[in-house]
Amino acid sequence: MHDIKAIRDDTGAFVRGLSRRGMANAQSVADNFLKKDKALRDLLVRLQGEQARRNDASKLIGQAKAKKDEAGATALMAEVAGLKESIQKGEAEQRELEKEIRDDLSVIPNIPAADVPDGADESANVPVAARAFGKPPSINNPKQHFEIGDALGQMDFERAAKVSGARFVYLKNDLAKLERALGAFMLDTHTGTFGYTEVSPPVLVKSAALFGTGQLPKFEDDLFRTTSEDPFWLVPTAEVPLTNYVADEILSEAELPLRFTAFTPCFRAEAGAAGRDTRGMIRMHQFSKVELVSITAPEQSVSEHERMTDAAQEILKKLDLAHRVVTLCTGDMGFGAIKTYDIEVWLPGQNAYREISSCSNCGDFQARRMNTRYRNAEGKMKGPVHTLNGSGLAVGRTLVAILENYQQPDGSVAIPDVLQPYMGKKVIGKV
RNA sequence: GGACAGGUGGCCGAGUGGUUGAAGGCGCACGCCUGGAAAGUGUGUAACGGUGAAAGCCGUUCGAGGGUUCGAAUCCCUCUCUGUCCGCCA
Numbered sequence: 383m384h385d386i387k388a389i390r391d392d393t394g395a396f397v398r399g400l401s402r403r404g405m406a407n408a409q410s411v412a413d414n415f416l417k418k419d420k421a422l423r424d425l426l427v428r429l430q431g432e433q434a435r436r437n438d439a440s441k442l443i444g445q446a447k448a449k450k451d452e453a454g455a456t457a458l459m460a461e462v463a464g465l466k467e468s469i470q471k472g473e474a475e476q477r478e479l480e481k482e483i484r485d486d487l488s489v490i491p492n493i494p495a496a497d498v499p500d501g502a503d504e505s506a507n508v509p510v511a512a513r514a515f516g517k518p519p520s521i522n523n524p525k526q527h528f529e530i531g532d533a534l535g536q537m538d539f540e541r542a543a544k545v546s547g548a549r550f551v552y553l554k555n556d557l558a559k560l561e562r563a564l565g566a567f568m569l570d571t572h573t574g575t576f577g578y579t580e581v582s583p584p585v586l587v588k589s590a591a592l593f594g595t596g597q598l599p600k601f602e603d604d605l606f607r608t609t610s611e612d613p614f615w616l617v618p619t620a621e622v623p624l625t626n627y628v629a630d631e632i633l634s635e636a637e638l639p640l641r642f643t644a645f646t647p648c649f650r651a652e653a654g655a656a657g658r659d660t661r662g663m664i665r666m667h668q669f670s671k672v673e674l675v676s677i678t679a680p681e682q683s684v685s686e687h688e689r690m691t692d693a694a695q696e697i698l699k700k701l702d703l704a705h706r707v708v709t710l711c712t713g714d715m716g717f718g719a720i721k722t723y724d725i726e727v728w729l730p731g732q733n734a735y736r737e738i739s740s741c742s743n744c745g746d747f748q749a750r751r752m753n754t755r756y757r758n759a760e761g762k763m764k765g766p767v768h769t770l771n772g773s774g775l776a777v778g779r780t781l782v783a784i785l786e787n788y789q790q791p792d793g794s795v796a797i798p799d800v801l802q803p804y805m806g807k808k809v810i811g812k813v
Numbered sequence: 814g815g816a817c818a819g820g821u822g823g824c825c826g827a828g829u830g831g832u833u834g835a836a837g838g839c840g841c842a843c844g845c846c847u848g849g850a851a852a853g854u855g856u857g858u859a860a861c862g863g864u865g866a867a868a869g870c871c872g873u874u875c876g877a878g879g880g881u882u883c884g885a886a887u888c889c890c891u892c893u894c895u896g897u898c899c900g901c902c903a
Contacts, residue, residue, distance in 0.1 A: 426863050430872045437872090440884040444831040455883085462883045612892095632823085632860095755860095761823070761841065763860070 383487055383750040389415050399493030402500055402712045414486065422479045429472040436465050488593070489600045492747040494712045495721040501711030508709045510723065513695065516704030518728045519787055526731030527785040528662035531557060533793050534812050537663075548660070549652060549667040556810040557781070560797075561670060563804035564777045564784075565645040568672040568697055572774055576693040578643035578674060583623035585646050586614040591626040594752035596718035596744075603653045606667075616649035620673035621771040628677055629752035633767060635759060639678040639686055643774065645670065662782070664736065669778040676770040679756065680746065683768035687743040691723045694739045694774040701798045703783050704728040706735055720745045723772075727779070731786040738779045741772030 389396045393412050400408035439462045446455040499508045531537025536557040542550040553561055572578040586608070592598040592615055597605060606616040617623060624642040633640075648671050659665035674693060678686050691707065698705045710722040719742035726735035749755070749766035756767050788796040794811040802808055 423863065426872080430863065433873085434871055436883080441832050443883055447831080459883045466883075634823090757823085761858085 383747060384490055384493075385750065386415060386419055386483060386487065390419055396493065400490070402494055402498075403491055403715075404502060404713050405491075411490070415483065418479060418483050418486075422476065422483065425472060425475055425479065429469065429476060432465050432469050432472065436462050436469060439465075488751075491717045492720050492745065494715060494719075495743070495745075498715070498721050499709060499711045500713075502713040503711075504714045506711035507714055507724070508711065510707040510709055513691070513707035513723075515695065515699055515706070516702065516728070518704050519730065521730050521787075521789065522791070524730035524733075524786060525789060526662060527729075527782040529731070530785045530789055530793070530795065531663075534795070534810065536810075536813065539662075546667075549665065551663055551666065553781075555813050556805070556807075559805060560781055560784070560801070560810070561777055563801050564780050565670060565672060567700075567801055567804055568774060568777070569643060569645055571697060571700065572643040572672070572674060572693055575696065576641070576689070578641040578693075581624060581627075581642045581644045583620055583627070583644050583646065585617045585620070585623070585649075587617055587622055587626070589613065589615065591615075591622055591629065594626045594629050595622050595748050596751060597622065600717065604651050606649045606651055617646070618650045619648050619671065619771075619773075620644040620646040621675060624673060624675035625677070625748060625769050625771060626752060628754045628767070631754055632763070633677070633754070633756040635679055635756055635764065638756060638767065639676050639682055641677075642675045643672060645672045645777070663778050664782065666778060669776065671776045671778075672774050674741075674770075674772045674774040677754070678768045678770065679764075680766075680768050683743050683745065683770060686768075686770055687721065687723075687741065690770055690772045690774075691725070691741045694725055694741055694772050697775050697780070698725065698727060698738070700800045701780070701784065703780075703787055705738070710740075716740075716742060718742070718744045718747045720747070725775070727783045729783060729786050730789075736779065737776075738783065739773040739775045742770060744769045744771070 384396070389412060393416065397408045397412050400411065405411065439458050443455050443458045443462070446452075446458065499506060501507070525533075528537060528539065531553075532539075534557065536554045538552040538554065539550075542552050569580055573580050589598055589612075592605070597618060598615075605618055607613040608615075624644055627642065628640065647668055649668055650666075652665060652667060655665060663669070674690055676683075676686050676690060695705070695707070705725055705727045708724050708726065710719075710724055715722050722740055722742040724737050725739035725741070727738040728734075729736050745768055746766035748769045754767050754769075756764050758764050784798065784801075785795055788798065790796060790809075794809050797805050797808050797810060
């Protein structure tokens with residue numbers, strides 16, 4: 383959520399930022415805000431003058447009554463009665479205008495950071511050379527993960543379709559255990575090496591939480607929800623409950639940054655993704671993910687973003703999986719982000735790098751929506767915090783990457799060294 | 814799901830229609846006192862918005878939203894959250 387004052391004070395920056403995102407009518411969008419903002423402030427000047435007169439008169443009425451000056455009181459009451467209608471009308475107008483501004487504002491995306499490359503879509507994303515890791519392994523006739531899983535008899539899409547429909551899967555035996563092992567390994571790394579606090583959060587949340595992180599109101603179609611009047615929503619990512627943990631709170635500067643990690647299922651309707659990644663586990667309605675969230679002071683967020691990306695990459699490094707990192711261009715970034723790194727892991731079966739993590743700095747955008755602020759040590763209010771989130775990592779896709787990168791000629795799958803203690807074995811074979 | 818009790822400033826806690834943005838306490842800041850500290854003592858300590866060069870002035874806010882009234886933290890309605898008990902239950 384943008385600060386209307388920021389739009390007023392530097393309209394040019396607002397328009398340029400939205401234009402870089404590909405919004406064609408950014409200027410008229412800004413003009414609309416300026417017009418409504420002016421109308422609201424003009425209204426407030428008038429309304430507050432009337433309220434001040436009413437308040438003064440009401441105090442005088444109290445004094446007159448205390449002195450038994452009924453005539454004086456009656457005269458004052460008559461004066462205030464005239465103001466009443468005008469004030470009530472003005473207040474209704476004020477509510478209406480404020481709601482309009484908020485509703486308009488709530489669907490405007492964040493402004494990209496200065497160092498984010500311009501571009502319309504993913505083809506304009508820019509690799510971060512210094513973050514590249516490893517080389518794709520040479521594998522003869524590599525199989526895709528669903529072929530491997532099916533041959534092992536431990537990955538069953540047919541039965542999942544019978545029970546739940548498309549985009550669901552049953553994992554069994556060692557593959558089910560591998561998912562659990564990955565979650566534990568990722569959590570242990572983030573808590574042990576990077577100081578994140580492990581959290582087991584709710585995965586059903588109220589609408590306000592999804593507004594806070596920016597999924598609502600604009601992206602309702604991507605979400606699953608309950609049918610109740612006041613619905614619960616299934617979280618599309620643990621970013622939602624982890625970030626909203628601090629919603630409507632005033633934090634103290636000394637406790638920042640806060641770092642949370644959680645291993646949860648995620649639920650996405652994948653509306654509009656028809657025909658994409660229809661085979662295998664790449665794009666599911668339900669998948670598990672280890673999420674990273676940081677709440678920081680504004681001046682900390684840029685370095686925290688690098689640190690968070692380091693933490694996510696560390697998982698892939700320990701698993702010895704080749705990957706690269708790209709800076710998303712303006713046209714490919716999510717709604718709330720000012721800058722995003724995507725981590726893409728090599729999938730031999732697809733002969734391609736595929737996204738396995740996305741780490742975003744959201745600046746104060748979510749903090750404004752959630753109303754999360756902080757005070758300094760002297761107790762002075764410093765304003766909204768910054769928030770960041772990243773996958774550390776998508777567990778389902780990590781499992782896919784392990785199957786495809788560690789596949790053996792005999793159809794078995796070697797278990798990466800760091801996971802062997804969690805799995806209690808070195809190879810996954812046919813049961 | 815049912816019953817009852819509650820949501821007041823950074824925290825605790827008074828306050829049931831009138832000069833209350835809110836007593837008192839804690840905490841915090843600054844000063845006095847002290848060799849230094851503690852104790853004691855004095856003063857000050859909300860957010861958001863409007864206006865203004867600034868000082869300041871004005872408005873709004875006592876869980877949220879409506880309403881009654883000249884005037885609401887105080888009365889009415891709706892919602893929400895918390896606590897306790899009952900029911901149900903992994």
